[in-house]
Amino acid sequence: MGFLAPWFLAGMLAVGLPVFVHLLRKQTTVPRPVSSLMFFEQGTQSSTRHRRLRYLLLFALRTALVLLLALAFARPFFRHKTVVASDKLLLVAVDDSFSMNAADGGSTSFDEAKRGALQILTGKAAGQKAQVIALGGQMRLLTQPTADAGELRAAVESIASGDGHGTFGELGRGMRAMAETVHTPMELHLFSDMQESNMPGNFADMVMPGNVALVLHAVGAGKMPNWTVESVQAPGQLVDTKKARVIAVIAGHGTPAAARTVSLVVNGEVKATKKVDVPADGRASVAFEGLDVPYGESRCAVRIDSADGFAADDASNFAVKRADPERVLFVHQAADARSPLYFGAALAAAAQASFVLQAITPEQASDIDPTKYAFVVLSDVPAVPSILEHTLERNVEDGGSVLVATGMAESHGEHIPVYGGNVEAGHFYARGSAAEDAFATVGDVDASHPSMRDANGWQGTKFFYAAAVDAGKARVVAKLADGSPLLLDKQVGEGHVLLFASGFDNLTNDLPLSPAFVAFVDRTARYLSGEERVSGARVVDSFVQLHNPVKEGAGAASTGAAGAGATVDIVGPDGKRPLSLKEAAQAESFQLEHAGFYQIRFANGRDALIAVNPDRRESDLAAIPDDVLKLWSGSAGTTAPADEAAAAAEATDHISSLWWWVMLLVLTVAVAGSVLASRYLGTQREQP
Amino acid sequence: MLQRFLDPAVLHGISSLDLVAKTVVDGFVAGLHRSPEFGFSLEFAEYRAYSPGDDLRHVDWNLFARTERCYLKRYRGETNSQLTLLLDASNSMKYASGTVTKMDYARYMAASLMYLSLHNQHDPAGLIVFDDEVRNYIRPSTRQGQLYRLLAGLEQAEPAARTDFAKPMQHFQQFLNRRGIVLVISDFYEQPETIVKAIEPLRFHGSEVVLFHILDPKEIYPEMKGPAILVDLETDQRLEVIPDYVKTQYRAKMDDHMEQMKERTRAAGMGYHLLTTDKPLDRALTEYLSLRQAAWPGTGGRVRGGA
Numbered sequence A: 001m002g003f004l005a006p007w008f009l010a011g012m013l014a015v016g017l018p019v020f021v022h023l024l025r026k027q028t029t030v031p032r033p034v035s036s037l038m039f040f041e042q043g044t045q046s047s048t049r050h051r052r053l054r055y056l057l058l059f060a061l062r063t064a065l066v067l068l069l070a071l072a073f074a075r076p077f078f079r080h081k082t083v084v085a086s087d088k089l090l091l092v093a094v095d096d097s098f099s100m101n102a103a104d105g106g107s108t109s110f111d112e113a114k115r116g117a118l119q120i121l122t123g124k125a126a127g128q129k130a131q132v133i134a135l136g137g138q139m140r141l142l143t144q145p146t147a148d149a150g151e152l153r154a155a156v157e158s159i160a161s162g163d164g165h166g167t168f169g170e171l172g173r174g175m176r177a178m179a180e181t182v183h184t185p186m187e188l189h190l191f192s193d194m195q196e197s198n199m200p201g202n203f204a205d206m207v208m209p210g211n212v213a214l215v216l217h218a219v220g221a222g223k224m225p226n227w228t229v230e231s232v233q234a235p236g237q238l239v240d241t242k243k244a245r246v247i248a249v250i251a252g253h254g255t256p257a258a259a260r261t262v263s264l265v266v267n268g269e270v271k272a273t274k275k276v277d278v279p280a281d282g283r284a285s286v287a288f289e290g291l292d293v294p295y296g297e298s299r300c301a302v303r304i305d306s307a308d309g310f311a312a313d314d315a316s317n318f319a320v321k322r323a324d325p326e327r328v329l330f331v332h333q334a335a336d337a338r339s340p341l342y343f344g345a346a347l348a349a350a351a352q353a354s355f356v357l358q359a360i361t362p363e364q365a366s367d368i369d370p371t372k373y374a375f376v377v378l379s380d381v382p383a384v385p386s387i388l389e390h391t392l393e394r395n396v397e398d399g400g401s402v403l404v405a406t407g408m409a410e411s412h413g414e415h416i417p418v419y420g421g422n423v424e425a426g427h428f429y430a431r432g433s434a435a436e437d438a439f440a441t442v443g444d445v446d447a448s449h450p451s452m453r454d455a456n457g458w459q460g461t462k463f464f465y466a467a468a469v470d471a472g473k474a475r476v477v478a479k480l481a482d483g484s485p486l487l488l489d490k491q492v493g494e495g496h497v498l499l500f501a502s503g504f505d506n507l508t509n510d511l512p513l514s515p516a517f518v519a520f521v522d523r524t525a526r527y528l529s530g531e532e533r534v535s536g537a538r539v540v541d542s543f544v545q546l547h548n549p550v551k552e553g554a555g556a557a558s559t560g561a562a563g564a565g566a567t568v569d570i571v572g573p574d575g576k577r578p579l580s581l582k583e584a585a586q587a588e589s590f591q592l593e594h595a596g597f598y599q600i601r602f603a604n605g606r607d608a609l610i611a612v613n614p615d616r617r618e619s620d621l622a623a624i625p626d627d628v629l630k631l632w633s634g635s636a637g638t639t640a641p642a643d644e645a646a647a648a649a650e651a652t653d654h655i656s657s658l659w660w661w662v663m664l665l666v667l668t669v670a671v672a673g674s675v676l677a678s679r680y681l682g683t684q685r686e687q688p
Numbered sequence B: 001m002l003q004r005f006l007d008p009a010v011l012h013g014i015s016s017l018d019l020v021a022k023t024v025v026d027g028f029v030a031g032l033h034r035s036p037e038f039g040f041s042l043e044f045a046e047y048r049a050y051s052p053g054d055d056l057r058h059v060d061w062n063l064f065a066r067t068e069r070c071y072l073k074r075y076r077g078e079t080n081s082q083l084t085l086l087l088d089a090s091n092s093m094k095y096a097s098g099t100v101t102k103m104d105y106a107r108y109m110a111a112s113l114m115y116l117s118l119h120n121q122h123d124p125a126g127l128i129v130f131d132d133e134v135r136n137y138i139r140p141s142t143r144q145g146q147l148y149r150l151l152a153g154l155e156q157a158e159p160a161a162r163t164d165f166a167k168p169m170q171h172f173q174q175f176l177n178r179r180g181i182v183l184v185i186s187d188f189y190e191q192p193e194t195i196v197k198a199i200e201p202l203r204f205h206g207s208e209v210v211l212f213h214i215l216d217p218k219e220i221y222p223e224m225k226g227p228a229i230l231v232d233l234e235t236d237q238r239l240e241v242i243p244d245y246v247k248t249q250y251r252a253k254m255d256d257h258m259e260q261m262k263e264r265t266r267a268a269g270m271g272y273h274l275l276t277t278d279k280p281l282d283r284a285l286t287e288y289l290s291l292r293q294a295a296w297p298g299t300g301g302r303v304r305g306g307a
Helices: A006-028 A045-073 A109-123 A149-158 A167-179 A338-349 A388-399 A515-529 A551-559 A581-586 A624-636 A643-644 A657-683 B002-006 B017-031 B061-067 B103-121 B146-154 B166-175 B191-205 B243-265 B282-295
Strands: A032-034 A074-082 A091-096 A130-135 A140-141 A186-192 A212-218 A226-233 A245-253 A257-268 A269-278 A283-288 A296-304 A314-321 A327-330 A355-360 A375-379 A399-407 A423-428 A442-445 A465-469 A476-480 A483-493 A496-500 A538-539 A542-547 A569-571 A590-593 A596-601 A606-614 A650-657 B044-049 B071-075 B084-087 B125-130 B133-141 B178-188 B206-213 B230-231 B237-243 B271-276
Touching: A006 A045, A006 A596, A032 A140, A045 A657, A074 A338, A074 A355, A074 A624, A074 A657, A091 A109, A091 A149, A109 A186, A109 A283, A109 A483, A140 A167, A149 B178, A212 A624, A226 A296, A226 A314, A245 A257, A245 A269, A245 A296, A245 B166, A269 A283, A283 A581, A314 A538, A338 A355, A338 A375, A375 A515, A388 A442, A388 A496, A399 A515, A399 B271, A442 B230, A476 A657, A496 A515, A515 B282, A538 B017, A542 B071, A657 B178, B002 B166, B017 B103, B017 B282, B044 B237, B061 B071, B071 B271, B084 B103, B084 B133, B103 B146, B103 B178, B103 B206, B125 B166, B125 B191, B133 B146, B166 B191, B191 B243, B206 B282, B237 B243, B271 B282
Parallel strands: A032 B230, A091 A130, A091 A186, A186 A212, A327 A355, A327 A375, A375 A399, A399 A496, A538 A606, B084 B125, B084 B178, B178 B206, B206 B271
Antiparallel strands: A074 A650, A130 A140, A226 A245, A245 A283, A257 A269, A257 A296, A296 A314, A423 A465, A442 A476, A476 A483, A483 A496, A542 A590, A569 A596, A596 A606, B044 B071, B125 B133, B230 B237
């Protein structure tokens, strides 16, 4: 015990005041004279003692009041050693990735992880702050640092098993970001199945910062055999059901060689079943010829018989849309017969005959409605009727697509229709020259662009003519060797304009003669028609673009009814709409967080059924080797066991001020003294 | 209007006892003018032969002129209703809860009675001051200067000792050999039977004896807020007393004492009057005149011939 202002203790000398009032003044009481004591008698001792006792009690209260006041001003405190667990922030992270659904026996790894997390929170010291983290595809902080045990337990209870792909690299990055703002020691308890596939490519990504003590809690039975449908290759859109082919790859992780039954399910109905022998810890593919689906969108899946503890990955979803072939409008000069020939042949060979080319001249296209076509191709057209150009621009704004090939004719005029830019110059490369630079070759190719996904043969093509076009804000998908843009993708409103700075005939280049041209046309047709965006299967946590994030000023102003303010409608696998009205009108993209089928209606009115499957890396339940785990937890500088970690606390000197308590006592004594004094010193009423 | 001068608190502001007595009696008489019962002795009664020592003022000079003999003129009521005041001058008479002590009150009353007796009634008046002994004795007389002697005796009567009725009463018998009116003024802090036993012999000479019991109001209704130490003014004895006792038992004892005083004195043929120091003095004067009236009815006093 000590005093912050001990010199105020001198105020205790004021205790002499009540002593004077009660004791000294009492001695100077003047006796009262009376005529005679003839009729008086001595008062009884008991009564007098009682009265004196009340006096003494009042004296004691007044003395205590003075002493306590002096004590309060002296600011007393006491120093005590307490177990201060609150200095160390307790972090409880629960892995809710897809692999945590694996069950060994009755309960899943996820249930076991939640029980362990609750146990840690139960054992934490009172007053210690803690925070709950969910670790799936992303690291999510479910609470702020709080000592409220109820809130923390509720946060753990609220964690639901997810379908995402966990990554410890995300955890490492999150903790490093947190360490920049939280400088107190942190203790991170991670409950996970420690899946090896969750490790990032670089171990340094998952290293914890210096003030974080990592305590690993491995849940689950560790490595157990698991068969899964690793991948399904199926058309997103088909015209002829008999030509359709579904190829599924069945993989086994830590499994013995076994025969699995594979089923093709369409809209909940098993259409076909096959047996496949899967080698030990290997893969086997199975093909289903023909996909009998009705017109419209169908929910399909390839499923294997469940024979392991992880039944959730025994099926792989995919969506198929059956429709009549879509028409593609090909506008070309009347004199140009090669372009529609080559493009039409490539289109017919690819995309499973989902598109039919309709070739017309600009003069015939004046009253064409582009919305009736999957996309429009302007091949080597120097000038299109203004009505058509305006209609096309509106169509692109609303989500339509146009492929523009400049061709040689573009060199006669500067304006590129629909695209909006100008041809700066036409570059004729020397044809048939012996020199190596007599023709141009393709330099860089952006393979991430949907049109160039299978662009393996582009490097060998020769370009004899290319228009020099300013890229501006357009995305350069391919460049020639001299650096001039060859393929540009420009987003206008909700749609795209793809500009090919050469032609589709064999005069300006020899691409139409190359097999790469078929793949290019196939991918481009899928991309421009939107099939690429809305069909097929996706992986959990992938994104779907809903609105164009970048709208040019002029483009935004001319946006039609389907543009600004148009909402998208998303129905999740659980039948609920995950977006609010505001989000549906403004969200640029949407993350597919759950496995299943998403029904999406885009702003341009197109419907799409998207199948979402968990990342198949989650199916490999092999755990991280112990030495790596030790290295990981040791990298944070601690290997505290779980039981000790929960109760880990530091004994620290704490100073507790008693000022408020003393003042409370002063108040109580003052009130008691006042009551006693008023009762005692009150005027006694005389009997008449 | 003059009645207010009978208030002891007003009289306390008057330093001269002579003036006090004059004020009291004049005010009292003015208040009695409508009562013919209390006429004074202005009516002629008889002649008496002059004897040496008589006051020459009372000689009827007209008769002397006719007869050449000296006769004194006597009036009704100018009888031998000798007034003797016995004043208790013990220490207990010093007590006062207000401005007027019991001694002051007794002095005012005695002076007023003497003035009334000598000046208005022409009766001889005397004074005996006592405590545990006879401190002063002024024999009853109507001589010139008697009033001033009596007032001087009152002025000198300062409380000094304790009361003892038995001892001085033995001497009273010597002084009171003629019948008359005997007024005893005291606070009577003694057992009633002792008091009566000591005073009763005064009646044996045929005197009318009246006891004026002087008390302070706070002696009857004392106030005590808390336990206190009380000091006896006569014995200097100290006693711690609690309020509960004062409010209950003391009051009962005091009431019983006063009641016994009243009963025993009346049983002994004596008068008894309780006077508190906050009451006007007229009651004492009225009592005196009543006694005189009762003793000699029809004349306002009995005429006795001869000296």
